[in-house]
Each structure stands twice: as structure tokens, then as C-alpha cells.
Amino acid sequence: xxxxxxxxxxxxxxxxxxxxxxxxxxxxxxxxxxxxxxxxxxxxxxxxxxxxxxxxxxxxxxxxxxxxxxxxxxxxxxxxxxxxxxxxxxxxxxxxxxxxxxxxxxxxxxxxxxxxxxxxxxxxxxxxxxxxxxxxxxxxxxxxxxxxxxxxxxxxxxxxxxxxxxxxxxxxxxxxxxxxxxxxxxxxxxxxxxxxxxxxxxxxxxxxxxxxxxxxxxxxxxxxxxxxxxxxxxxxxxxxxxxxxxxxxxxxxxxxxxxxxxxxxxxx
Amino acid sequence: xxxxxxxxxxxxxxxxxxxxxxxxxxxxxxxxxxxxxxxxxxxxxxxxxxxxxxxxxxxxxxxxxxxxxxxxxxxxxxxxxxxxxxxxxxxxxxxxxxxxxxxxxxxxxxxxxxxxxxxxxxxxxxxxxxxxxxxxxxxxxxxxxxxxxxxxxxxxxxxxxxxxxxxxxxxxxxxxxxxxxxxxxxxxxxxxxxxxxxxxxxxxxxxxxxxxxxxxxxxxxxxxxxxxxxxxxxxxxxxxxxxxxxxxxxxxxxxxxxxxxxxxxxxxxxxxxxxxxxxxxxxxxxxxxxxxxxxxxxxxxxxxxxxxxxxxxxxxxxxxxxxxxxxxxxxxxxxxxxxxxxxxxxxxxxxxxxxxxxxxxxxxxxxxxxxxxxxxxxxxxxxxxxxxxxxxxxxxxxxxxxxxxxxxxxxxx
Numbered sequence: 001x002x003x004x005x006x007x008x009x010x011x012x013x014x015x016x017x018x019x020x021x022x023x024x025x026x027x028x029x030x031x032x033x034x035x036x037x038x039x040x041x042x043x044x045x046x047x048x049x050x051x052x053x054x055x056x057x058x059x060x061x062x063x064x065x066x067x068x069x070x071x072x073x074x075x076x077x078x079x080x081x082x083x084x085x086x087x088x089x090x091x092x093x094x095x096x097x098x099x100x101x102x103x104x105x106x107x108x109x110x111x112x113x114x115x116x117x118x119x120x121x122x123x124x125x126x127x128x129x130x131x132x133x134x135x136x137x138x139x140x141x142x143x144x145x146x147x148x149x150x151x152x153x154x155x156x157x158x159x160x161x162x163x164x165x166x167x168x169x170x171x172x173x174x175x176x177x178x179x180x181x182x183x184x185x186x187x188x189x190x191x192x193x194x195x196x197x198x199x200x201x202x203x204x205x206x207x208x209x210x211x212x213x214x215x216x217x218x219x220x221x222x223x224x225x226x227x228x229x230x231x232x233x234x235x236x237x238x239x240x241x242x243x244x245x246x247x248x249x250x251x252x253x254x255x256x257x258x259x260x261x262x263x264x265x266x267x268x
Numbered sequence: 269x270x271x272x273x274x275x276x277x278x279x280x281x282x283x284x285x286x287x288x289x290x291x292x293x294x295x296x297x298x299x300x301x302x303x304x305x306x307x308x309x310x311x312x313x314x315x316x317x318x319x320x321x322x323x324x325x326x327x328x329x330x331x332x333x334x335x336x337x338x339x340x341x342x343x344x345x346x347x348x349x350x351x352x353x354x355x356x357x358x359x360x361x362x363x364x365x366x367x368x369x370x371x372x373x374x375x376x377x378x379x380x381x382x383x384x385x386x387x388x389x390x391x392x393x394x395x396x397x398x399x400x401x402x403x404x405x406x407x408x409x410x411x412x413x414x415x416x417x418x419x420x421x422x423x424x425x426x427x428x429x430x431x432x433x434x435x436x437x438x439x440x441x442x443x444x445x446x447x448x449x450x451x452x453x454x455x456x457x458x459x460x461x462x463x464x465x466x467x468x469x470x471x472x473x474x475x476x477x478x479x480x481x482x483x484x485x486x487x488x489x490x491x492x493x494x495x496x497x498x499x500x501x502x503x504x505x506x507x508x509x510x511x512x513x514x515x516x517x518x519x520x521x522x523x524x525x526x527x528x529x530x531x532x533x534x535x536x537x538x539x540x541x542x543x544x545x546x547x548x549x550x551x552x553x554x555x556x557x558x559x560x561x562x563x564x565x566x567x568x569x570x571x572x573x574x575x576x577x578x579x580x581x582x583x584x585x586x587x588x589x590x591x592x593x594x595x596x597x598x599x600x601x602x603x604x605x606x607x608x609x610x611x612x613x614x615x616x617x618x619x620x621x622x623x624x625x626x627x628x629x630x631x632x633x634x635x636x637x638x639x640x641x642x643x644x645x646x647x648x649x650x651x652x653x654x655x656x657x658x659x660x661x662x663x664x665x666x667x668x669x670x671x672x673x674x675x676x677x678x679x680x681x
Contacts, residue, residue, distance in 0.1 A: 017431040018422065018585045019438065031478035065478065167554070171565070172661055175554040240558045240565045247478070251557040251567045 023057075027139075027222060030247030030268070032064035035222070052083030053218050060097065060222035064136075064267040068101040075101075084218065089188035093223050100134060104265040112263055119181065121231050121261060129236045129256035133243070135166035135178055135266045138226035140219045141189035156193060166228040166266070167244040175244070178228040185225045192219070224268055236260075287323045287370075287630055288535070294327065298634050299532065301658035301679070303334035320370050322351040323630060326380065330634035333383050334529075334679055342387040345380060352377065358594030364602070364616065368623035370630050373589040375578040378404045378441045379533065379635035382572075385447045386527060389454070389675055397451035398460075404444030424593045426584045434476060438581065442471045442481050443572035443639040450525060453673050462493040466501055468571075473508070480576045482569035485643050488515035517645070522668035524644040526559055528568045528656055530680045531637030534578050536586065536629045545628055547583045549575050550637060555681035556661050560654035561644045568640035568656070568680075575637035590628055599624065636679070656680035 023042065026035035039057055043049050059074035075098050086094065099115035112132065113120050124130040144156050169175040236258040242251040243266045256262050288295075294313065297306035310331060314324045329344035355369045362369060372380065381403040388397035422429035430438060449464035469490060472481045491514035494502040517523060532550040539546050558565045578586065602620050605613035644653070648670040654661040655678045668674055 017428050018426065018582065018588070019431040019434045019580050026478075031476070033477035037477065169554060169556075172556040238565055240556070240567060242554075242557055244554075247480075249552065249554070249557060253558075253565055253567050 024221060027061065027064070028246065030245050032061040032222070032267070033067070036061040036065070050083045050218060052078060052081045053220070055081060056084070056094075056220050057222045059094075060220065060224075063097055063101060064222070064224075066104075066267065068104045068265075072098065072101045087188065087191040089184045089191050090220055090223070093184055093188075093220075093225065096227070097223070100136070100265050103134065103263055107263045109261065116181075116227075116229065119229060124233050124259060124261060127236070127258055128233050129258055130261040131170070131230075131232045131234055131239070131241065131254065131256060131264070132261055133168060133178070133230040133241070133264045133266055135168075135228040135230070135243075136224035136226070136268050137166055137180070137228065138183065138185055138224050138268075140221045140223060140225070141185055141192060143192055143219065165244075166230075168230055168266075169242040169249075170232060170234065171240055175242075176230075178230045180226050181229045183226040188225060285319075286626060287319055288633065290319070291327065294331070295633055298331060298334060299658075303331045304337075307331040307335060307337075320367070320630070322348055322355065322370055322372070323632070325351060326372075326376075326632045327634055329380075329383065330632070333387060334634075336677075338387045338390045342384060342391065345384045345387065348380060349384070352380070358592045358598075360594070360598060363595055363598040364620075368595070368620075368627040370627050371590045371592075372632065373578065373586045374406055374438065374581075375574045376533070376589075376632045376635060377406065378444070378572075378577070379574050379632070382441065382443055382447065382639060383635070385444070385451070386677055389447065389451055390677060392454075394451040394455045398448045401444045401446075401448035401451065404441035404447075406439040421593055422588045425588050425591045425596060428584070430581065430585065430588075434580070436471070437475045437479060438577060438585075440471055441572050442468045442475075442483065445471065446483075446486075446571050446641060447527075450673065450675065454675070458493060459497055462490065462497055462499060465490045465493065466499075466505075469505070469508070480570050480573035480638065483571060485569050485641070487512050489643070492516035517671055520670050521645055521647050522670050522672050522674060524561070524646055524651075524653070524666055524668060524674045524676060526568065526642040526644065526653075526655060526676045526678060528559075528640040528642065528678055528680045529636035529638075530557070530570070530640055530656075531575065533631065533633055533635040533637055534575055535631050535633050536583065538629065545583050545587075547578060547586060549579060550633070552637070553658070553681040555656070555659070557640075557656055557680060559642045559644065559656065560661065561646060561651060566642045566644055568642035570638045570640045573638040574635060586631075587628060595624075640680070 021029065021038070023035040023039040026032070026038055036058055039054070039061070043054050055074050055078045059071045059078060062074060063071035075094065078094075096115055099111065103111040103115050105111075109120070112134075115134070121130065121132050166178040166180075167175050168178065234256055236256055238253055238255050240251050241254050241264065242249050244250075245266070246268060252264075254262055254264065291310065291313065294306045294310045297303070297309060307328065310324070310327055325344050325348035329341045329348055332338075332341035332344060352372050355371050381400050385397045385400035385404070388394070388400055419429040419432075445464045445468040449461045449468065452458075452460035452464060465486060468486070469483055472483050475481045487509050491502075491505055491509065491512060493499070493516075494505050495514050496516065531552050534547050534549045536545050537548045538544070558567045560566070581588075599620060602613060602617050606617050646668045648668050650665055650667045653664050653666055653676075655664050655676065656662075658679055658681060662678070664676065664678075666674060666676055
């Protein structure tokens with residue numbers, strides 16, 4: 001009887017262990033480093049995976065986990081590998097992630113200008129300091145497959161909804177929402193769609209099967225797509241900046257010197 | 269027909285009500301930072317009623333704790349501990365004919381012992397504080413030999429078991445070790461304090477990478493203790509934390525350890541679309557999350573997040589804790605009884621379904637979502653500190669003694 005009941009419960013799709021999640025779920029919960037570990041385990045069971053895509057995920061997930069050096073090394077590794085070809089929007093995202101890695105490590109105006117050339121903050125007023133926060137949000141557009149006819153697949157993309165608005169709080173002031181400065185969702189979605197609509201090779205017997213599993217491209221789902229920038233003049237001295245992330249509110253102490261600008265990168 | 273209706277009426281008599289719905293005004297007062305009023309209202313609402321005693325004692329203990337009435341809180345929580353232990357044994361008659369008794373989920377048990385440890389710490393009953401703090405470690409109850417049995421029970425109830433690589437993380441609360449160490453430190457037992465602090469750091473290292481376990485502020489203190497006590501773990505600690513300088517109490521200075529209980533526990537809710545019970549984290553106010561001493565802010569570190577422990581296991585994890593294979597057996601027997609003897613079993617089966625739903629949808633909502641700690645080194649004397657509270661930063665005067673550890677407890681957003 002016990003076995004029968006257990007089998008019935010297993011059949012209700014609750015077979016995965018309690019407390020374990022897919023890499024995508026872990027990323028959505030704000031656990032990027034665990035997402036990378038889970039992804040590594042998945043990749044280990046799939047010898048046919050594209051190593052270039054794997055390194056891209058590694059770079060983005062380590063970046064989201066605040067391991068800027070590890071992320072930068074993974075991006076360097078990506079450039080040295082052959083395989084997955086980046087779309088234009090993906091190349092832009094990659095360049096920006098590398099620039100924000102540098103910004104998080106060096107925290108200077110030059111690194112900020114490299115990441116956001118058209119958005120250079122002015123220096124603070126005399127005797128004051130400045131805080132600049134860079135928020136990363138969003139994710140790869142969702143690719144949907146539609147069947148207009150029995151044999152022909154049509155692809156559309158839908159923007160992935162933002163998991164949480166970029167919100168921050170300085171010391172004991174009221175929390176504020178930051179508007180999106182730059183979003184690559186639409187551009188990436190369009191490029192994914194046009195790529196997916198490339199005519200199918202009629203001699204490829206597995207093409208319909210691949211369509212049924214969600215398209216012909218692998219998606220760099222671990223990358224952010226939206227950036228917000230908050231800029232604020234503050235009195236010199238220690239401050240507490242509290243940022244809202246999907247995993248909860250995170251306060252951190254920041255020391256701002258007079259005349260200095262402090263840059264903070266806040267991954268999703 | 270009449271007989272069947274009569275049986276149904278008798279069978280459904282005395283079904284449990286929804287405790288959380290009935291106590292919503294009490295919980296609202298706690299959320300507003302008015303726990304003393306909440307405790308008074310709880311007494312009025314539960315006097316001479318049949319509400320589940322365990323839920324009542326848990327709320328009473330939490331409300332008195334929040335109000336700073338450590339003695340009354342410890343008495344209520346002791347009653348809750350005794351009731352909780354009693355309910356570990358499944359009574360077939362109670363399951364079949366009585367109200368399905370509420371059982372605590374693991375994160376609720378850990379919160380119960382953690383709050384009790386803090387109560388004892390504030391009452392200067394350090395030995396009791398150590399015992400309670402150690403009881404946050406669920407592995408002590410479930411000996412290693414019982415791990416397989418636990419996994420089998422989990423399989424039986426939900427069809428899968430807890431991810432084996434995370435079992436230690438779910439079973440052992442870092443905050444428990446922290447409190448135990450703090451109690452020993454207050455007693456002057458530095459060796460004992462080191463052992464518990466060291467265990468807290470070890471648990472942090474084995475926790476999942478993104479788990480909310482932060483003990484960075486503790487590291488200089490543990491390194492200092494290792495040096496001073498010439499502990500064999502000293503070299504290992506230096507390898508773990510390269511570049512961190514040991515830091516102990518300076519002459520003429522004392523330490524204030526602020527224990528911050530943040531937010532409220534998650535609650536269960538029925539998803540109207542999927543028709544399943546799910547665990548929902550409590551809303552948190554966007555208020556300051558730091559302390560301030562002598563004009564400098566100090567950010568408390570979240571040592572353990574009960575909310576995270578609960579959310580990672582999800583509702584299936586809570587179900588495993590609330591249900592036992594015995595209760596599943598009773599439900600199965602009733603189902604077959606329904607097939608064989610419909611007139612007798614229908615009211616019992618309906619009542620059973622109601623009782624089980626009520627049991628599984630209750631929770632202890634007044635436990636803190638997270639335990640955070642801020643350590644402040646201050647000169648001896650009286651200091652006005654700004655500490656996080658449910659209405660923003662709150663001023664509190666604290667007297668610091670040279671070379672001593674002073675513990676302050678606050679409830680934050």
C-alpha cells in the first residue's frame with residue numbers, strides 16, 4: 001500500500017527533492033551562484049552541450065553573484081572558445097557586463113564612462129560627495145512557438161517581466177524607485193525572432209522535433225537586459241545604502257569622501 | 269436519509285475553526301509594534317475557548333517576547349515546547365475522532381528554541397540559554413541513525429525527500445550556535461564560546477552558496493579567541509579568512525551585541541487558481557535596517573533566515589513536518605472505510621478532510637523572519653544608540669561595562 005501511495009504521489013510530478021530547484025528557478029529567486037552550480041551539474045550529464053554557451057552562463061551568473069573577477073575570467077574564456085555565435089544585442093550585453101565588472105572592481109569615472117558613454121555623472125558640489133548606483137534587471141525574452149499549420153512553426157518573443165522594480169534607500173530616508181535607463185529587451189527579442197525564422201533545412205529530419213522543443217537557438221537566459229542608474233549628492237561620511245533585490249532588501253555601509261564619487265553595481 | 273443527516277451533523281460537530289483568521293486583530297497589533305496590547309487581546313479572545321493550545325501558547329510567547337516580558341514569554345514557550353513534544357506521537361483516536369492537532373514545522377521549532385534562548389539570555393539564565401540554543405539543532409532530536417527514517421517519512425508523505433546535500437543546512441541553525449556562544453561568553457567561558465562560534469563559522473561554510481548566513485563581523489572576534497586560547501583550529505581559521513586581523517576587546521571598552529529580530533514568519537495560503545496550499549513570505553516595510561552608535565552606522569548581519577529555510581523547502585517541506593505516516597494511514601483507512609461502509613464513514617471522512625486542511629493551513633505567524641546581529645565596540649559608560657524598529661530607527665540608552673558583553677534585543681522591519 002505504501003509503495004502504491006508513493007507511486008501515486010510521484011506521478012503527481014513532485015519527484016524532485018525538496019529544496020532543489022532548476023538553474024532558472026534559482027536565478028529567479030536571486031541565488032545566481034547556486035544556479036551556476038546546478039547548471040554545472042546539468043551540463044555534466046549533457047556531453048553534447050555547447051561549451052561557449054556554458055561559459056556565457058558562468059560569466060553572467062558569477063557577475064550576478066558579485067564575483068566580478070570570476071565573471072571577467074569566464075568572459076575571457078568565452079572569447080577564446082569557438083561555438084555559439086552572439087547576436088548583436090547579446091554582444092552589447094556582454095560588453096556592458098564586462099564594463100560593469102570593471103566598474104565594480106575599480107569604482108571610477110573612467111570605468112563608468114566605458115559602460116555608459118552617454119551618461120557621465122557630473123562631479124559633486126564642493127564639500128559634498130556623490131553616490132552612483134547601477135541596477136541590473138530583466139532577462140532574456142521568452143521565445144514562444146506557434147503552429148499556424150501542422151508543419152510550419154512561427155516564433156514570437158515576449159518580454160520577460162521584471163522580477164522587481166529597482167528600489168533603493170539612503171540611510172533613513174524613504175525608499176525610491178529608479179526608472180529604467182536602457183533596455184535591450186526589444187532589440188534582443190527582435191533578433192531572436194528573426195534568427196528563429198530562418199528557413200528550415202528541408203533535408204534536416206530533426207527540424208520539426210527541434211521546433212517542438214522551443215526553437216533552434218539556445219538562449220542566454222542568465223543575462224540581464226535592463227539597466228537603471230541612480231545618482232545622488234550626499235554629505236561626506238559613512239552612509240547606509242539599502243537596495244531591494246529579488247532575494248530581499250540588502251543594506252550596506254558606504255563611506256563617501258568629500259569631492260569623491262562612489263559607484264556601486266547592484267546585480268539583480 | 270434522516271439517519272444519514274443525523275450522522276453527518278454529529279460527525280461534524282465541534283470541527284476546528286481557523287485560528288489565524290480569528291486572531292488576525294492580535295497579529296495586526298504585533299505588526300504595528302504594539303505587542304503588549306496584542307497579548308492582552310489574545311488573552312481575552314482565547315479565554316475559556318477551545319482554540320488549539322499550541323498555537324495559543326506560541327502566540328502568547330512571541331507577544332510577551334516582543335513586549336520584553338522575558339519571564340512570561342519563557343513560561344508560555346515552555347508550555348509550547350511540552351505540547352509540541354506531546355504531539356510528536358500520533359494518537360489514532362485523536363486523528364480519527366478528535367481535532368487534528370497542529371504540529372510545528374521545522375523552522376517554527378527552530379524559532380521557538382531561538383526565542384526561548386534569547387529569553388533566558390535576557391533573564392541571565394545562561395545555562396538554560398545554552399540548552400535552548402542547542403535545541404535549535406534539529407539533528408540532536410533526529411540522531412544520525414534516524415536520517416534514513418526521516419527521509420522515508422518525507423517520501424511517504426510527499427513523494428520525495430529533502431535534498432541530502434542541504435539537510436545539514438536545514439537542520440542546524442547558525443543563530444543557535446551564535447546564541448549559545450554568546451551565553452558562554454557572558455559566563456566568562458571563552459573556551460566554550462570559541463567552540464560554538466567556530467561551529468557557526470563551519471556551518472556557514474557548508475551552507476548553500478547564496479544562503480542568507482552572514483558572519484563576517486564575527487570573524488575578527490573568533491580569530492582573537494583562537495589566538496588567545498591557542499586553539500588548534502587557529503591555522504585553519506587563518507586559511508579560511510586570509511587578511512582578516514584578530515580583534516578583541518580594547519582596554520576600557522565593552523561590547524554591545526544587538527540581536528535584531530527582523531520581520532514576521534511566512535504564512536500558508538490557498539492558491540485560488542491551482543487549489544493548492546502554498547507558503548507566502550510576510551510583507552516587509554521599507555524601513556532602515558541598521559544601528560547607529562556614536563554617529564557611525566553599523567549594518568546588522570543576518571545570521572539565520574527562518575523565512576529562507578521555510579521558502580527553500582516550500583510547502584512540501586512544511587507538509588512533511590506537519591504530517592506523519594500515521595496520519596496518512598488514518599486518512600487512507602477512512603477512504604477505504606467510505607467505500608465499504610458509506611453511511612458511517614461519510615461524516616468522519618468529511619470531518620477528517622476539514623480537520624486536515626485546517627491543520628495544514630495554520631502556522632505560527634509571529635516568529636521573526638530573520639535573526640540578525642550587530643556587534644558594537646564602545647567605551648564603558650552610557651550610550652544613546654539608534655536601533656532598527658518597526659517604526660524606523662528608535663533611540664535606546666545602553667550602559668556598557670568595560671570588558672563585558674551587553675545583549676540588546678530589538679524587533680526590526
